[in-house]
Amino acid sequence: MGYRTKGKQLGEKATTVTDGSVIALVPKQNSAYNISTSSTFTKSLNRYESMLRTASSPDSLRSRTPMITPDLESGTKLWHLVKNHDHSDQREGDRGSKMVSEIYLTRLLATKGTLQKFVDDLFETIFSTAHRGSALPLAIKYMFDFLDEQADKHCISDLDVRHTWKSNCLPLRFWVNVIKNPQFVFDIHKNSITDACLSVVAQTFMDSCSTSEHKLGKDSPSNKLLYAKDIPNYKNWVERYYSDISRMPVISDQDMSAYLAEQSRLHLSQFNSMSALHEIYSYIVKYKDEILTALERDEQSRRQRLRSKLEQVINTMALAS
Structure with a gap:
């Protein structure tokens, strides 16, 4: 049991420090002073001894981990030579930590209650096909119908699989990123506190x-427990959202093509189409064989001769490079 401070060693032989001893380390002052005449040190020492007497009482609610550390009051820092949980009376320290956790939990619940309406409005807006006059984008309906079509094509009857596909391609792929990073959409600064709340x-x-059930217990993190009672209701919103979309009229390929053409016209000057085409071409080159094989097997692609057209594009780009 030895500690070095500026080259000097504190040990049992040198300073008669025995097991169970408590040391008060006081920051060094600029001018020389006498500890025996220092009123600040005397007050700090008296307060610390008072804390020790209180902590040693078996009926006391205090522990060796005070809610407010003494260094915040007078500059004196309290140090233990062994960890608190190494003491035989570990339960005293656990009780103090539990007291602090309960205080923060109360604040968490109060903050959650303040923000509850805004969180509900956000989830309701996202998982609604016609919320406050805003119609569902055609691309979402078209994409979800495509996923259902692929599930039927591959004889996948498990509804949880279809649910997971749709969740992965829209809510978890797009909305989670927007929720956690509002600076992507708005011209704002996201500090660490805001980031923790949004997480x-x-x-x-x-x-x-x-689609899985979340089993929570007393050791579960507070952010999981905070919305534990609300998640079943939110899950119903998600299931209703997917169900409402599946019952909507099917979007034809012609309508989807017209919609995409209109969107391209509206945003013609905002994007570089050649750059986007180059990114698509880089993907095609990487998976050329798989894409050409898929185009050959698909009946609609064969009618439009997409394989031969794509091969022509690849050959032209190869000559140009």
């Missing part, structure tokens, strides 16, 4: 899209 909301959003 809790994003985690709740992800849990709401999951």
